[in-house]
Amino acid sequence: METKKCPRCGKIRNVSDYNRDPTKKGDISYWCKDCVAEKSRTYYQKNKERLKEARRIRYQKEMTIHKQRREELEKEEFEKQGDNYIRNQKW
Numbered sequence: 001m002e003t004k005k006c007p008r009c010g011k012i013r014n015v016s017d018y019n020r021d022p023t024k025k026g027d028i029s030y031w032c033k034d035c036v037a038e039k040s041r042t043y044y045q046k047n048k049e050r051l052k053e054a055r056r057i058r059y060q061k062e063m064t065i066h067k068q069r070r071e072e073l074e075k076e077e078f079e080k081q082g083d084n085y086i087r088n089q090k091w
């Protein structure tokens with residue numbers, strides 16, 4: 001079994017403990033699976049709040065666009081139907 005030393009944790013591990021990565025030398029990723037997992041976990045923890053905030057802003061923006069579009073459509077309908085539109089809305 002081929003082994004490779006992980007430069008991050010310094011452990012010598014089987015190549016099966018590394019993710020496959022065709023872009024890297026030897027077709028395996030630079031760091032072992034554990035280090036890659038730990039890094040992405042740390043990244044997520046660090047960016048959790050930022051990601052949440054970005055998602056919230058995007059959601060609000062979409063809702064605003066949605067609302068504007070609906071108001072435009074309503075205005076269009078109103079202009080097309082005039083009085084009928086108001087009557088239809090009430091009854």
Ligand SMILES: [Zn+2]
Pocket residue numbers: 006007008009010011031032033034035
């Ligand atoms: Zn490692």
